[in-house]
Amino acid sequence: MQWRRIEALVRAWLEQRQQLIVLLCGLQGLNDFEEGHPPPIQGRVRDFCQLLMDYISAGYFEVYRELVREARRYRDAPVPAVADHILRRLDLSTEEALAFNEDYDTDDHCLVQLKQLPERLDRLTQVLEERFTLEDQLILSVHQAPRRHALRH
Numbered sequence: 001m002q003w004r005r006i007e008a009l010v011r012a013w014l015e016q017r018q019q020l021i022v023l024l025c026g027l028q029g030l031n032d033f034e035e036g037h038p039p040p041i042q043g044r045v046r047d048f049c050q051l052l053m054d055y056i057s058a059g060y061f062e063v064y065r066e067l068v069r070e071a072r073r074y075r076d077a078p079v080p081a082v083a084d085h086i087l088r089r090l091d092l093s094t095e096e097a098l099a100f101n102e103d104y105d106t107d108d109h110c111l112v113q114l115k116q117l118p119e120r121l122d123r124l125t126q127v128l129e130e131r132f133t134l135e136d137q138l139i140l141s142v143h144q145a146p147r148r149h150a151l152r153h
Contacts, residue, residue: 002073006015007065010139012057013063016055017132023048025130028121042107045117049105056097059090059135067142100124 027048030041069081100120104110113120 002070005023006070009066012065013058016051016058017135019126020048020051020055023051024121024125025134025142028118028125040112041117045104045110046107052097053101056094060094062151064090064138067138071142083142084137086134089134090131090138093134095125096124096127 027041027044030044043103062085071083091146102109103113103120110117
């Protein structure tokens with residue numbers, strides 16, 4: 001059943017989100033962001049950036065598209081206008097994530113911007129919290145209607 005395939009895709013993606021949150025919390029827990037102390041922070045930030053980009057890409061190029069396609073398959077489950085609104089709002093957080101990645105994706109970039117890292121992490125955390133809420137709304141509003149339809153038939 002198509003619904004189960006999409007359910008597995010969403011679950012794997014949400015597991016990736018959990019890994020992203022763990023890495024983000026680990027970075028926020030670091031205290032020593034001074035240039036004179038070269039902790040292995042650059043590698044941790046680079047790993048976080050890679051997972052962030054993977055997560056954002058999977059959302060846009062796989063999960064969101066599949067959810068919308070799934071909803072369109074069911075006549076009694078039209079794609080709600082809220083889905084389009086949510087997708088537009090997700091664009092804003094994508095821009096912030098891309099900017100963070102551009103500033104911190106390499107060791108050299110990270111070292112140049114190291115003093116700003118705590119502030120940037122705080123801002124990114126706020127943006128990601130909103131993004132996760134929007135993504136959850138998208139999943140619930142778009143994915144649950146086809147599931148109810150499938151369970152009735």
